[in-house]
Amino acid sequence: MDFSLFESVLEESQIISGDGLKVRYHHIWHMDQPLKALCLLLPETTEEVSNIMKICYENDLPVVVHGGLTNLVGSTETDGHEVVISTERLNNIEEIDTSSRTMTVQAGVILENIHEAAASADLLFPLNFGARGSAQIGGIISTNAGGLRVLKYGMTRQLILGLEAVMADGSIISSMKKIIKDNSAYDVKQLFIGSEGTLGIVTKAILKLEEAPNSRNAAYIGFNDYHKVVTFLKYMDSNLAGKLSGFELIWRNSYVQMTSVSDAVRPPLPYEYNYYVLIEALGSHPQNDQIEFQVLLENAIEKEQVLDAVMAQSPSDVEWFFRIREDVNNLVDFMKHDQHFDISLPIPLIGQYIADRYKSLSQIEGVEQVFAFGHVADGNIHFMVGKTNLSPELKKQIDHCIYDGLKEMGGSVSAEHGIGTHKKDYLKLCRSIEEITLMKSIKSIMDPKSLLNPGKIF
Amino acid sequence: MDFSLFESVLEESQIISGDGLKVRYHHIWHMDQPLKALCLLLPETTEEVSNIMKICYENDLPVVVHGGLTNLVGSTETDGHEVVISTERLNNIEEIDTSSRTMTVQAGVILENIHEAAASADLLFPLNFGARGSAQIGGIISTNAGGLRVLKYGMTRQLILGLEAVMADGSIISSMKKIIKDNSAYDVKQLFIGSEGTLGIVTKAILKLEEAPNSRNAAYIGFNDYHKVVTFLKYMDSNLAGKLSGFELIWRNSYVQMTSVSDAVRPPLPYEYNYYVLIEALGSHPQNDQIEFQVLLENAIEKEQVLDAVMAQSPSDVEWFFRIREDVNNLVDFMKHDQHFDISLPIPLIGQYIADRYKSLSQIEGVEQVFAFGHVADGNIHFMVGKTNLSPELKKQIDHCIYDGLKEMGGSVSAEHGIGTHKKDYLKLCRSIEEITLMKSIKSIMDPKSLLNPGKIF
Incomplete structure (x- = not known):
């Protein structure tokens, strides 16, 4: 060349x-x-x-x-x-507008740098996930990333006010606006969000910021029945009125593994429950918020809604609680080979679905471990399956075991990571022929020569 | 035929x-x-x-x-x-799922009926605006309606989990999922939201519901300086940590007119301030929330952030406060002919922009009244201009006076009502040639015979 x-x-x-x-x-x-x-x-x-x-x-x-x-x-x-x-040199934070509560960034700015810049202006960019030290905002937008605070703040799509992208032919399509409301015809920026770089290249964005919270409370809670987890989610969300920001569920065996490798991830609760929930609330009044949070947990225990609960007593406790959930390497390191999943399905169906999968995965020869955990308030569960070998047959068997029931349940093969190359074969399990046909026509007009991220999604 | x-x-x-x-x-x-x-x-x-x-x-x-x-x-x-x-006979509420916190509805269900059905399950469909007794959810989705609680809950786009639409050729495109997260390829349902029926006919939707709040507080606050309005918005939003649900601004002359026609809309504050803000907070603990809200207002007065404030003391006070803002007929009835606007622009620029428009509109012969008010926290201001005659020249002159500066400011000619036929000529003032070209290509593949809502938007 x-x-x-x-x-x-x-x-x-x-x-x-x-x-x-x-x-x-x-x-x-x-x-x-x-x-x-x-x-x-x-x-x-x-x-x-x-x-x-x-x-x-x-x-x-x-x-x-x-x-x-x-x-x-x-x-x-x-x-x-x-x-x-x-996009690594497209790394300028161009503006923070504290009155509009927006940040204007180039595509290569790393999420953690966005967090820091927002915090320096007493603001918050709420999107948060484990890979924040590497993930760049252009990729975050292109994959509509989710993470740990979708419950309160939404996915990336909800946090993008303005967007600029370069199309396949080099033309620049720019809608760099700071406004929350713009119903002037089609919202074409939505097409670039979550399309994994197959429709255009995101070069710049205006991010929606929030006022920074002053208080952060967290707790681990133990349950034996899945339906009580759902009742507790409703109870906390209702009583915290907008402050509940995270609600993560960890299945018992995952919790045991996640809390076994070092003192930094020691178990906050004993190993006697079937389900462990990590909740987070962000508020503005440290003292009141802590008392409110504690009283809600005490009432839940008293009413036998929950079996056990432990509340973070300091910022370093909060960090400890989250490290357990975020450091998935503590699971990966334990497996010979790993295969991971990122499904979503309606919240009330999750308990039975995962229980069934644990059972059927255990019957597949070559499967050594199964770990489930995830953003249950968003209906999003991650699976990590450890296996003895990399044979395509085993991979397929595991894929089918996880994906096959999803369509009937109204679930998705990808809640947040996207389709990429790994899930292409399974796209039709959660999208209809009509949807896929429409997607392909859109692709054909926006990238007529199929030059953008070829071979991905379809 | x-x-x-x-x-x-x-x-x-x-x-x-x-x-x-x-x-x-x-x-x-x-x-x-x-x-x-x-x-x-x-x-x-x-x-x-x-x-x-x-x-x-x-x-x-x-x-x-x-x-x-x-x-x-x-x-x-x-x-x-x-x-x-x-769509009037497509009026079934098909399901309320209290665990998934969703409602499945046909397109013809009226917003107020959705509100009531949600409330009967201790849930809330937060979208709210004056026309709730007539507006149907299919039209609400097709126009991505906004309204009074966008600040806390987002526009319609943020509240739609699943969608079903009929395409121009009669094929049905269905994505009726209850899940918050679905990154399985392109989110094609976004195309039907806000495209004013030009790309497909919405027939069904799954709505995202919220836990119903137990407390509602409201107040009117008086200001003379616009920048203090913005500071106060940040102060309240920051301190209410997710509970602030409405922040409406009314210019003095609009407030005077809105509160003059009957005892039902009597003025909560005297006529001596330049700006009147109506705020609303939704929470879960009636007593605590009321005290917190009151203390925040008292502190704001003490620190001279605001000049005056009056808080609703009862649900009927809250109703009174909102009736003033919502009953725009109190303005329309007062005009010989009316021309209305629905612009958005970055929050810090609104004060000066509106002041300038009041001045220049007053210099147009045939203009009798100018009333501004709106969802300032969303950057969305409504203008009502009263005029002596319906001549197209006068209409155009008024249109240009309002729209001409918007492009440079990163504003929009329509924050929430859409383009329809009335704003077609001005679409290019807030969308680039590249954006409009892309919109037209999408229209051409989704409605190749141009049969759907012809003559609208473009």
């Missing part, structure tokens, strides 16, 4: 090829696999991304965009024949 | 034509204008809507869908050559 094409629009230092690619990675969790690509480009402005795409469009070059590479479903995989555009 | 076409898919009583149309209306606020249409059809199921559309597609018949007709921007207007599909 003739890289001089790109030299007309980029500096030499922004074009990496040949041996330079060897220190680049395919996947942030598999750093042993070097990047396979024609070249990697490092644009610093939207115009540069636009110029790159004009060249790619003219020359029929397929393009994959790399942000933090934390997607987990193969959304950023390459075959070697693609131009990779890295 | 040969109505027997439709007799193959509907009962005779579901087809209205000729004289039958005379008792039907063009617009709910102009009940003197009878409906002009080829015929009006009254389907009772999604399948009937689908069958109607198959016939219309086959025979190139344009279609306009009529719900509650409260859109205000000509979105449901007809010329006389269209088939009108009324």
Whole structure:
């Protein structure tokens, strides 16, 4: 390939090829696999991304965009024949507007940096998940990331006010507005959110910020019956009136494993319950909020809604409680090979569904461990399945065991990670022929040459 | 036209034509204008809507869908050559799921009935606006309605979990899921939300419900400086930590008029301030919430953040406070002819922008009154302009006076009502050529014969 094409629009230092690619990675969790690509480009402005795409469009070059590479479903995989555009130098926080409560950012800004910048203005960007130190906002938007506070603040889609993207032909589509309400015709920015880079390249966004909370309370609660978990969710959400921000469920065996590896993740509650819930509330009055939270838990115990509860007594307790839930490596490290899932289904059906899956997975030869945990208030459960080998047959057997009942239940094969390459075969299990046909027509008009993130989703 | 076409898919009583149309209306606020249409059809199921559309597609018949007709921007207007599909018999509430906190409804269910059904299950459908007694959920979804509680709960888009729509060719596209998180490829339901019936006909939806609040507090607050309004918004939002649900701003002259016509809308505060804010908070602990709300207001007065405040002391006070804001007829009745606006712009720019518009509107001959008020926390201001005559020149002059500065400010010509026919000429003032081009390509693949709500938006 003739890289001089790109030299007309980029500096030499922004074009990496040949041996330079060897220190680049395919996947942030598999750093042993070097990047396979024609070249990697490092644009610093939207115009540069636009110029790159004009060249790619003219020359029929397929393009994959790399942000933090934390997607987990193969959304950023390459075959070697693609131009990779890295957003790492698109890393400016352009503005924080404290009155509009917005932040204007380029696509490559890392989530943790957004958190810090917001906090420095007494504001909060509420989106939060384990990969916050690597995930970039462009990728977060392209995958409509969820995480730990969707219950209170919504998914990424709810937090994007303005958006700018570069289309396949290099044209720039910009709607950089700070306003919450804009019903002037179709909300086309929705198309770029959650489409995994297959419809356009997100280059800039205006994020919706919230007033920073002053109090944070957390607790672990033990249950034996799933239906009591659902009743407790309603009880806490109703009584905390907007302050309940997290409601995570961990199945007993996952909790045991998550709390066994070090003192930093020691168990807050004993190992005698079937279900462990981690709840979080964000408020504005530290003293009152703590008392209110505690009284609600005491009442729940008294009324036998819950079996046991332990409340974080300090910020470091809160950190301890969350580390247990967030450090999934404590599960992964324990497995020979791992296969993970990210399903969603209606909240009342989750208990029975997971119980059934534990049973049927245990009957598959080659399955060694099954760990379930997740954002139960969002109907989103993560599964990690440990297995003895990487055979495609075993993978398929496990996939089918997890996915096969979902369609009838109105569930989804991907609550938050997306389809990428890993779940392509299962898309039809949760979307109808009519939906997929419509998606493909949209893809065909927005990316007529199929250059954007080829081979992903469909 | 040969109505027997439709007799193959509907009962005779579901087809209205000729004289039958005379008792039907063009617009709910102009009940003197009878409906002009080829015929009006009254389907009772999604399948009937689908069958109607198959016939219309086959025979190139344009279609306009009529719900509650409260859109205000000509979105449901007809010329006389269209088939009108009324959703009024699609009025079943199919299910309330208290654990999933969802309600499944057909498109013709009226918002107020949704409110009542949710309340009967101790839940809340938070969307709320003046036309709730007429507006139907299908139209609400098609226009992405906003209203009085967007600040806390979001616009309609944020409250729709599942959606079913009939496409131009009669095919049914269904994604009736109760789940909050579904990242399985493109979220195509977003296309039907806010596209004013031009891309498909919404027939069914699954609504996201919230736990019902137990306390409701409200107050009027007086200010002379706009920037203090913004500071107060941040102060209350920060301190109420998720409980602040409404923050409405009324300019002095609008407040005077709104509180002058009867004892039911008597003024809660005297006429001496430049700005009046109506705030609402929804919580779960009546006694504590009232004390907290009061203390916050007292502190604001003490710190001279606000000049005056009066708090509702009873549910009937709350009703009184809201009646003032909601009964816009108290403004309309006062005008010879009215022209209304529904703009949005970044919150910090609103004060100066509106002040400038008051000045320049007053210099237009034929303008008699100018009233501004709106959902300031959402950056959304409504203007009502009273005028002496209906000349197109005067209308245009007023339109330009309101819209001309918006583009540079990152504003929108429609925050919540939509484009319809009334704002078509101004769409380009807030959307780029690239955005409009993309919208038109989407329209062309989803409605290739341009049969759905023809002449609207573009």
